[in-house]
Amino acid sequence: MEAKTPSASRTTMTDMVLPSETNALQNLFGGELLARMDRAASIAAGRHSRRITVTASVNHVAFNLAIPLGSVVTVEAAVSRAYNTSMEVYIDVWIEDRYNGKKTKANEAIYTFVAVDETGKPTEVPELLPETKLEISRYEGALRRKQLSLVLAGKMKPENATELKALFIKN
Numbered sequence: 001m002e003a004k005t006p007s008a009s010r011t012t013m014t015d016m017v018l019p020s021e022t023n024a025l026q027n028l029f030g031g032e033l034l035a036r037m038d039r040a041a042s043i044a045a046g047r048h049s050r051r052i053t054v055t056a057s058v059n060h061v062a063f064n065l066a067i068p069l070g071s072v073v074t075v076e077a078a079v080s081r082a083y084n085t086s087m088e089v090y091i092d093v094w095i096e097d098r099y100n101g102k103k104t105k106a107n108e109a110i111y112t113f114v115a116v117d118e119t120g121k122p123t124e125v126p127e128l129l130p131e132t133k134l135e136i137s138r139y140e141g142a143l144r145r146k147q148l149s150l151v152l153a154g155k156m157k158p159e160n161a162t163e164l165k166a167l168f169i170k171n
């Protein structure tokens, strides 16, 4: 299977915030943003694997900046690391100034997707080859995040999480 770069999966979705998508403060409802990120990330994982992909876990979400009603919101997703059947997808969220078009980073998130066949069985995905400095740094941190996600899900014993242990225990 031929390796792919993050640009092969990069997915950009731009949409505005409507009144039905806001909370009591007239800002974008968190669940609506999670859904937008899930859609973009799912397309990115599909572009990388060219398979059906399912969300296995949401590893990290930071709602750093409230997104007001009427904002133009861009969700950008790309695969940041691929393993055997799973892929980490990194998502950046930007809001655009109505008057000067300047983009401000509002949120980011990290999701894990698994490629599956028609019966839902996990299936292999191509390797990811990061190119830019940012892509390399996200790639390098991904194994640590995968191990943390697996430990929290009860799918890996903490003593086997070598990348996590290396953070705290120096030889």
Ligand SMILES: CC(=O)SCCNC(=O)CCNC(=O)[C@H](O)C(C)(C)COP(=O)(O)OP(=O)(O)OC[C@H]1O[C@@H](n2cnc3c(N)ncnc32)[C@H](O)[C@@H]1OP(=O)(O)O
Pocket (backbone or CB within 6 Å): 038, 042, 053, 054, 055, 056, 057, 082, 083, 084, 085, 086, 087, 112, 114, 116, 120, 122, 146, 149, 150, 153, 155
């Ligand atoms: C786009 C959408 O919204 S889809 C709808 C929401 N999502 C779903 O319905 C998915 C439901 N869940 C499932 O179908 C299954 O649990 C699956 C396919 C995600 C995983 O199936 P499992 O039988 O656990 O498979 P398995 O243990 O072999 O894991 C498959 C891969 O997922 C990874 N994985 C599983 N759970 C997690 C997790 N919590 N965090 C990170 N990675 C995980 C495994 O490490 C493995 O990765 P690798 O093959 O690259 O090393």
